[in-house]
Amino acid sequence: MYRVINKRTLAKRLLLYFIPLLLVGLLVGMPFLWLFIGSFALLIWHYRQLYRLTDWLQQQQSFNPPEGRGTWEQVFEGIYHLQHRNRKKCNELSTLIARYRDGAEAIPDAVVVLQNDLTIYWCNKLALTLLGLQWPLDQGQRLDNLIREPKFAHYIQRGKFTEPLELESSFSIGRVLEFRVMPYANQIMVVVRDVTRLKQLEQMRKDFVANVSHELRTPLTVVTGYLEMMDSDMLPPPGVWNKAQTTMLEQCKRMDSLVKQLLSLSRIEGARKQNNDKAINVPQLLKYIQTEAESLNQQKNHQLIFDVDASLDITGAEDELRSAFSNLVFNAIHYTQANGKITVCWQRNKDQAYFSVTDNGDGIAAEHINRLTERFYRVDKARSRTTGGSGLGLAITKHVLTRHQSELNISSVLGQGSCFSFAFPSNKIVAIANKQQKQSES
Numbered sequence: 001m002y003r004v005i006n007k008r009t010l011a012k013r014l015l016l017y018f019i020p021l022l023l024v025g026l027l028v029g030m031p032f033l034w035l036f037i038g039s040f041a042l043l044i045w046h047y048r049q050l051y052r053l054t055d056w057l058q059q060q061q062s063f064n065p066p067e068g069r070g071t072w073e074q075v076f077e078g079i080y081h082l083q084h085r086n087r088k089k090c091n092e093l094s095t096l097i098a099r100y101r102d103g104a105e106a107i108p109d110a111v112v113v114l115q116n117d118l119t120i121y122w123c124n125k126l127a128l129t130l131l132g133l134q135w136p137l138d139q140g141q142r143l144d145n146l147i148r149e150p151k152f153a154h155y156i157q158r159g160k161f162t163e164p165l166e167l168e169s170s171f172s173i174g175r176v177l178e179f180r181v182m183p184y185a186n187q188i189m190v191v192v193r194d195v196t197r198l199k200q201l202e203q204m205r206k207d208f209v210a211n212v213s214h215e216l217r218t219p220l221t222v223v224t225g226y227l228e229m230m231d232s233d234m235l236p237p238p239g240v241w242n243k244a245q246t247t248m249l250e251q252c253k254r255m256d257s258l259v260k261q262l263l264s265l266s267r268i269e270g271a272r273k274q275n276n277d278k279a280i281n282v283p284q285l286l287k288y289i290q291t292e293a294e295s296l297n298q299q300k301n302h303q304l305i306f307d308v309d310a311s312l313d314i315t316g317a318e319d320e321l322r323s324a325f326s327n328l329v330f331n332a333i334h335y336t337q338a339n340g341k342i343t344v345c346w347q348r349n350k351d352q353a354y355f356s357v358t359d360n361g362d363g364i365a366a367e368h369i370n371r372l373t374e375r376f377y378r379v380d381k382a383r384s385r386t387t388g389g390s391g392l393g394l395a396i397t398k399h400v401l402t403r404h405q406s407e408l409n410i411s412s413v414l415g416q417g418s419c420f421s422f423a424f425p426s427n428k429i430v431a432i433a434n435k436q437q438k439q440s441e442s
């Protein structure tokens, strides 16, 4: 703490200076001259101290002020403390600003701070990648001059920011950006979020609802039509009724299969990872699928070959794997002409467990291949409907495989046939010793 000079000390010091001068002046008979000389000397001394202070203030060569004497000692000391306090405050403020900027950098959105005239004051790094701003080149530029979208210029100049603005990014094509503008104090904060994924999900949800409604409406229209006919007085002949009954039954089965597949898809999506680590006897599972395939195959009489490694088991969820394997096998039966050849392979390949279904059937044109695992995607809707297909089978397979650390590979040549395959990593394979132990236990 520095000492404070009060009025009394000042007055005391003045008296201590002038009284001896006055006494000496009285003694020599020239009190006024002595007082004058004393005052003049005091004035010069004060001027000297003032000069030292102003010189230091102007030069500021050292942080500490020069050493003061007399009353000036307290003045210099006071300035030193003031200086010290200001420097501490400055440091605290810059730490605070740095912390706020770090915080703004950590936000997963682009942030741009504008002055009231819409010129850029500051922006975070994400704003550079999302909006294509350049820092510090664009500092002081108007944001509406850099984002050259009439919609954005209109939005920001209108000044009504209750609703966010959505824009297709002109900087990175295909991205949808959401702008939120928040005026505060004398500045405006613009927060920009990449909502491309959200938009895609929204679109997928809309497509999904539209597809489900469409898929259910078609069989319902058929059944309703026949039921309305039953209601009228003019009943059709029994032959027509038999056909109607068969069609209604087929349509009801279609709806039932669609609902079952939808439920299965949502069950797989919502299923937990823990249900995924039971040892599954895949060769036995493939035996059941082979029996089903052979009964499904009676009319088309395909050559069905199952090349199965009887010792190869994996861990997973049995229901899910059964639907993944059988979807591929039954698709091959549905989309291969009579007397075609279908080969199912379950073998070790390097250190992986490899599954494939190869057919010499219809094949698929290249432009469809990447879209086959989308829900309700079918190459030929009419054809798929006659086979009882809903377009959900491969979507289910894809989900199951993702949950089992695998992915579906499709290779196909139109008119020549297709191969659907996937491989499970070595950590999913059950060691042979474990399998033998299980068999001896059972």
Ligand code: ADP
Pocket: 327, 331, 332, 335, 336, 359, 361, 362, 363, 364, 372, 377, 378, 379, 380, 384, 388, 389, 390, 391, 392, 393, 394, 395, 418
């Ligand atoms: P679906 O229930 O219609 O069979 P999937 O999701 O199982 O639905 O299959 C999607 C589409 O992929 C089918 O409609 C069909 O056009 C095509 N497809 C699937 N497997 C084969 C295959 N082995 N050969 C030719 N096309 C196939």
